[in-house]
Amino acid sequence: MSELRNLPSVEQLLQTKLAAEMISANGRPLVLEAIRHVLDEVRGRILGGSETTVPEREALLESVSVVLDEWMTPTLLPVINATGVILHTNLGRAPLSKATLQAMEAVSRGYSTLEFDLSNGKRGSRLVHAEAVLKRLTGAEAAVVVNNNASAVLLVLSALASRRKVVIARSQLVEIGGGFRIPDVMKQSGAKLLEVGTTNKVRLSDYVETFDEKPALVMRAHRSNFKIIGFTEEPEFKDIVSAAHQAGVPVVDDLGSGTLLDTTRFGLAHEPTLQESLAAGADVVCFSGDKLLGGPQAGIIVGRKALLDRIKKHPLARAVRADKTCLAGITATLTHYLKDEAEREIPTWQMIATTPQQNRSRVKVWIERLGQGEALKGESTVGGGSLPGETLPTTLLALDVKSPDKFLKRLREQKPPVIARTENNRILLDPRTVLPEQEGALLVALQNVLRKS
Ligand SMILES: *Cc1c(COP(=O)(O)O)cnc(C)c1O
Numbered sequence: 001m002s003e004l005r006n007l008p009s010v011e012q013l014l015q016t017k018l019a020a021e022m023i024s025a026n027g028r029p030l031v032l033e034a035i036r037h038v039l040d041e042v043r044g045r046i047l048g049g050s051e052t053t054v055p056e057r058e059a060l061l062e063s064v065s066v067v068l069d070e071w072m073t074p075t076l077l078p079v080i081n082a083t084g085v086i087l088h089t090n091l092g093r094a095p096l097s098k099a100t101l102q103a104m105e106a107v108s109r110g111y112s113t114l115e116f117d118l119s120n121g122k123r124g125s126r127l128v129h130a131e132a133v134l135k136r137l138t139g140a141e142a143a144v145v146v147n148n149n150a151s152a153v154l155l156v157l158s159a160l161a162s163r164r165k166v167v168i169a170r171s172q173l174v175e176i177g178g179g180f181r182i183p184d185v186m187k188q189s190g191a192k193l194l195e196v197g198t199t200n201k202v203r204l205s206d207y208v209e210t211f212d213e214k215p216a217l218v219m220r221a222h223r224s225n226f227k228i229i230g231f232t233e234e235p236e237f238k239d240i241v242s243a244a245h246q247a248g249v250p251v252v253d254d255l256g257s258g259t260l261l262d263t264t265r266f267g268l269a270h271e272p273t274l275q276e277s278l279a280a281g282a283d284v285v286c287f288s289g290d291k292l293l294g295g296p297q298a299g300i301i302v303g304r305k306a307l308l309d310r311i312k313k314h315p316l317a318r319a320v321r322a323d324k325t326c327l328a329g330i331t332a333t334l335t336h337y338l339k340d341e342a343e344r345e346i347p348t349w350q351m352i353a354t355t356p357q358q359n360r361s362r363v364k365v366w367i368e369r370l371g372q373g374e375a376l377k378g379e380s381t382v383g384g385g386s387l388p389g390e391t392l393p394t395t396l397l398a399l400d401v402k403s404p405d406k407f408l409k410r411l412r413e414q415k416p417p418v419i420a421r422t423e424n425n426r427i428l429l430d431p432r433t434v435l436p437e438q439e440g441a442l443l444v445a446l447q448n449v450l451r452k453s
Helices: 002-006 010-014 017-026 028-048 057-072 098-109 128-138 149-161 182-189 204-213 237-246 274-279 305-313 315-319 324-338 347-353 356-370 404-412 436-452
Strands: 085-087 142-146 165-169 192-196 217-221 251-256 284-288 299-303 374-383 391-400 421-423 426-429
Touching: 002 028, 010 017, 010 028, 010 057, 017 028, 017 057, 028 057, 085 347, 098 324, 128 142, 128 274, 128 299, 128 324, 142 149, 142 305, 142 324, 149 165, 149 182, 149 217, 149 251, 149 284, 149 299, 149 305, 149 315, 165 182, 165 204, 182 192, 192 204, 204 237, 217 237, 237 251, 251 274, 274 284, 274 299, 284 305, 299 305, 305 315, 356 374, 356 391, 356 436, 404 421, 404 426, 404 436
Parallel strands: 085 374, 165 192, 165 217, 217 251, 251 284
Antiparallel strands: 142 299, 284 299, 374 391, 391 426, 421 426
16 A cells, blocks of 8 residues: 555654644643554555545644544533433532532642641541531431442441341332442341331331341331322331330431421422431431532431441441542531521522522523523422422423424533423423523523524
8 A cells, every 4th residue: 555655654743833732732642642543543544445545734633633632521521401400410419509619629729637636736537527517407416427328328237237137118118210229238238128018008017016026227218219109108207216216226217318408498398307307216317418408429427326436437437438528518518507598508409499480580581692482381300319209380491493302412512511401392491400600601502502503
């Protein structure tokens, strides 16, 4: 193949001005690799006969630049969530408050008191930071923050029930999502499942009958992503707790999302609160940091000191411990609740509290700026394994476009990408989950895509 003789060498391409620019932006080793990659591809195409002539140097360097872009663009990117699903697990769940972000940055930028006691200059414990706020907020005797709620459940069961029995209602043997199944987690912890009741009905006597078998725990797991309706029965949680306590069996409550604020105030169904669970007598309660709490990813465990001490000492506690950014962020988010300003400062609650009228005014402005679209009544959802089936009334921007799927794809290709949905061949965008500071970028993205469609 004599044409291959026209292929420039790696060295020749490296000597060019364009390559120098790419090197200053990406470093020499990567540019070298990208040039080799492009030259190999061209060689392959010529040998394979799909190309007959070597492209110009300019074109080769352009290909190198495209390859570099592809390699260097991170796959984890900020997006604009116009779906109206507030705690969208696939889109990263809770957006964080300003104070939370500041606290996370402050401890990451330099050194911190993560495991250092300022009063005596000696080694301290990372467990104390969030614990103080959690104790004050919930009145619980002790608390610990771990990597996420899945690890919290695994840790609690491993520490308190390994090789022993855990009583749980059949209706609570749920799969939360992403393959997280309560029965599998129990097996992984070494606990033995003692199922009581049927799929739709469980009575107090079903629990009581198992107490002869000396179970280590009674567990309740929040169903999170579905409802059981119709011919159903479940005892009140406080009655389960008092029966268990009479038999000397502690009770663990996996609240899933859990909430510190009453969701009925926002026209939503009742989501079990942490305060209620503790008031009912639960000995250990765990829940997520990034669901309704509205903080960074974390699993929070609160409860009786004697049990929490065993949990903190278990070897898994080290494996699933929270890092300094998480501890700083969770503490800052919890502080909003302590200061009674959660609804005002935490984006998750701001979004939940937004009225349809406020959303309507935003949509009206969008329509004006875009010169098209229609304001449409719709529903937003909370998501994140909380409040299954519950919706919040909203106003949507509806756009009629030729090819909705292609339009959605183009929106995803914008910088930042915009995530929307379609219904009845229309594009729907919900302002509820679009942060105010993203509004300009959203309108630019929409204008870009509308112009080309
Ligand atoms: C969401 C959820 C979990 C898992 O929590 P992560 O923080 O996502 O790990 C566990 N249990 C229940 C009941 C849940 O709803």
